[in-house]
Amino acid sequence: MALTKETIVDKIEVLENGTVQVRTATRILEDGVALSSSFHRHVCAPDHVCTDEDPKVTAICSVIHTPEVKAAYLAAQAASLAAMGE
Numbered sequence: 001m002a003l004t005k006e007t008i009v010d011k012i013e014v015l016e017n018g019t020v021q022v023r024t025a026t027r028i029l030e031d032g033v034a035l036s037s038s039f040h041r042h043v044c045a046p047d048h049v050c051t052d053e054d055p056k057v058t059a060i061c062s063v064i065h066t067p068e069v070k071a072a073y074l075a076a077q078a079a080s081l082a083a084m085g086e
Helices: 055-064 067-083
Strands: 003-014 020-030 033-044
Antiparallel strands (some): 003 020
16 A cells, blocks of 8 residues: 655646636555545736746647737736726
């Protein structure tokens, strides 16, 4: 009986505004069979530097986060703050 733990990026989603959502799964395995799983999620916004992410996430962000997407994201953020009166 060998218990092992693996952590993998198991889901990457790109939203309309260019935000990349990343889900990381941590699994406990016994002889290759999953006994339990837990998940962690985080977001890579277009103004986020993604170089320290999983290579798959970095590759997707490098394609998705164009200068136009970054500018539109920042403009939307500014408009949202202005609407809230800040």
